[in-house]
Amino acid sequence: MVSKVPDTETTTGITPPRHRFASRMRRTGKSFIREILKVTEDPGVISFAGGLPNPAFFDVQGISEAASEVLAEDGRSALQYSTTEGYLPLRTFIAGRYKTRLGLTVSPDEILITNGSQQCLDLLGKVFLDAGDHVAIERPGYLGAIQAFSLYEPVFDPVPLEPDGPEATHLDSVLSGSPVRIFYGVPNSQNPSGITWSGEKRRDIARILADKGTVFVEDDAYGEIRFSGDTLPSMRQFIPDQTIITGSFSKILSPGMRLGWICAPGDIMEKVVIAKQASDLHSNFLSQQIASRYLAQNDLDSHIRKIRNGYLRQCSLMAGLIRESFPDGVSFTEPQGGMFIWLTLPEGCSSMEVFDLALRKKVAVLPGLPFYVDGGGTDTLRLNFSNSTEEKIIAGVERLADVVRTVGKNS
C-alpha cells in the first residue's frame, strides 16, 4: 500500500476547526519530514530520513568554556535585550569570513543575525512576497523554503536541476513570463539533490538574473562543508546588488543554538530589519555572544576540516555500498559536500513503497515527493549520511538494497 503525503489539512485527519484561520493556513500541512521523523523516532530504526548534522563534531567543551566566560565577564549584558541586527562582533566575524573564504567585500551592516537560516526564508517571504507573486525555485527544491514561502501564498515556478545546476534556458523563459519576485536556490550541495552548480553555470544564471533584474536568494547552508572540489564563487560576486545570501552556524557549530544570518545589500537589509523586529525583536543574545567568543578563541578552519573529513568518509562509504549492492537502474548523485545523497529508483519503482517496506525493516528514508512543488519525483529518495555511524550506514544500506530489489520485482 502506498502512503499518502499529508500535504494539506484535509489529509491530516484533524476535525474542521471551530475558529476561522487565515487563508494561508490552508496551503500547508504539518511538515512531511517532521511527520516522518516522528514515525522514525523509534531508536531501533536506522534513520537516513532526517537532516541532522553529526553531533560527534559539536565542540561541546569549547562552547561550554565560551558560555562560562561570557556569563562571568559581562553576564548582565548577555542576558539583556539587544539590537535587532545582532551582535556586532559576530556580524563582523561573518563579514570577514566572506572576505577570506570567497573574496567578497561585505560590510557588517549588510549582515543580520537570524534564528537559524530557516528564519531567513520567512523574513524574505515577508519582505518580498504578496499573495500570487511568483517565486522561481529549483526542481527538486528545498522543502524548508517551500514551507516558509508557501505561507506568503506565492506561485512557484520550478526550474529543473541538471547535474551542473538549474536549466538556464528554462530559467530564462520563466523570468520572461510573469514577473518573478525572487529566484531561490542552493548552489552548493543542494538539499535534496546534492548537486553543486558549476562555475560556468553560475555565470550563466547571473547573466540571466542581471538581465531581468530578479533578486537571487542564495541559500549557502552547506558552502563551508564542501569536502571535495574547489570553492566556487557566490552569485554576489557577479550580481552584488541582486544577491541575498543566507548563512548558518547550524552545520559548523550547533543547530540547537539557532544562529543563522542574512547577508543583503543595504536597500533590502532596511526592509529585513523591519520584518525581523516585528517578528521577534532580535535573536538570542546569549547564544550570539557565546558563538562570537567561541569563534574568536578557536580555530574554526581546523574544526571545519574535521567535519569535512568525517562527512567525506561517511558519504563515500554510503555511496560505495549503494554502488555495490543496489540493483541496476538505480542512479544517485555523488555530492561534493553537504549531508545528502539523492537517489533515483528504477523506472516504475515507487519511493513511497520503498519508504513503507523499509520502515518495516527498520530503516527510514525520505521520499522525494515533497521537494517537487508541481508534483512528480515519485521515484526519488533522499538519504542522509551525516547522522549515522559507519555501522549503521553499512547495516542500513544493506537492508535498503533488499527493499529496493523487492519493490522493483513487484512493480
Next chain:
Amino acid sequence: MVSKVPDTETTTGITPPRHRFASRMRRTGKSFIREILKVTEDPGVISFAGGLPNPAFFDVQGISEAASEVLAEDGRSALQYSTTEGYLPLRTFIAGRYKTRLGLTVSPDEILITNGSQQCLDLLGKVFLDAGDHVAIERPGYLGAIQAFSLYEPVFDPVPLEPDGPEATHLDSVLSGSPVRIFYGVPNSQNPSGITWSGEKRRDIARILADKGTVFVEDDAYGEIRFSGDTLPSMRQFIPDQTIITGSFSKILSPGMRLGWICAPGDIMEKVVIAKQASDLHSNFLSQQIASRYLAQNDLDSHIRKIRNGYLRQCSLMAGLIRESFPDGVSFTEPQGGMFIWLTLPEGCSSMEVFDLALRKKVAVLPGLPFYVDGGGTDTLRLNFSNSTEEKIIAGVERLADVVRTVGKNS
C-alpha cells in the same frame, strides 16, 4: 519645533528602493521606539524611554551554573536540532505554574516555546489574519503588537481603555460590526498605560467575547511582576476555548535568552505549530535547557519577589516625585505591576515638544503617539521606571518637571 513620527517609509529619508517589495512593507517603518532608543544611547542621557527590565535582578550566577551543567551532562543534545513545540520539561514547568499561580488546568501540549513573546504576536498574526481582517486592540495599545500584526495588513479597531479596563459597550459594538478575528489585550499592567483590568471587567469582557465567539489574545508579559493588589483571573478561566495566552521569561529571567510561549487550545495550537515550523523550525534549544534546569533547581517565587519589591520601590519613588514636582493638570496611572507609568500632560501641552526639550536636557521619554492606531494621544508620555537607579529617577524626574512646566507655559 515638533519632531515627526517616522511611521512610514516615506519619512525615513531612504531613497526609493530599486527592488519591488511586498505591499505589507509599505505599512510600517522602523520602530519609533528603536529610533528613539538610538537617539538616547548617549550614556549621559537618563532614559525613561525604553522598556528594559532591571539587569540587577538577573541571576547571572544561577544561569551560569545551569548552563555549565546542561553542557556538561548532555551537551550534544542541547546543541542539536529539537522539536518545534519546545523542550518538554520546560513546557511542563509552564503548565504547572498556570495551575499554582492561576488555578488553570493546562496541558504541556497546549504550550509552544517562542523566541520571546514578540514572536507569539507574529505567529498569531500569521495564523489568524488575512489582509483586511479586523483586529480589536486596546486604545492605547501595545506597540509591539501593532507592529507585528501590521505586517499582516489588518484593520485595527481600537477599544478605549478606562481605568478598570476596556470600555465594554464599545467592544460590544465593535464586535457587532465587521467580523473581528481577534481581540488583543494586556489585562495585567498594560503596556503602555499601566492599567490592570478589574476582576469584574474581565467577566464582562469574557461574556461579550463568548457571545460573539471572538478569540482573545491575552498578553501576560507582566502578570508575574504584579507588585500590589491580588492576582486576578486569566480570561482562560472564563472562555478557555477562545483564549490564547502569551507568556515570557523576559521579565522574570532574561530577555536576552528570548524565551516566551504561546498557551492555546489544541485546535489553535495545531496551526501555531505549522506557523512556527515554517518560521524558524524551533526556538533556541540550548537556552530552553538552561532555563528549564535553572527553574528546576532555583526558587522562582523568591526570585520574583525580589523583582517585585525592587520595581515597587522604583515605581513608588517615580510616582511620588511626579506628584510632588509636576505642575497641575498632569495626571498619571499608579500601576500595580509592570515597568511603566503613563502620564497625561495638561491640556494643549504636546508630548513631542516635551520629548524634544527633555532630550536637550538629557532625559529621554517616550511620546504616546505610536500607541494609538487611529492617531491621538498627543498629550501622553510613557515613563519606564524599571531600568533606572534611584539617583537617576530623582534627577530625571526633576529635570522633566521643569521641561513640562516650560512647555506648558509656551503652549
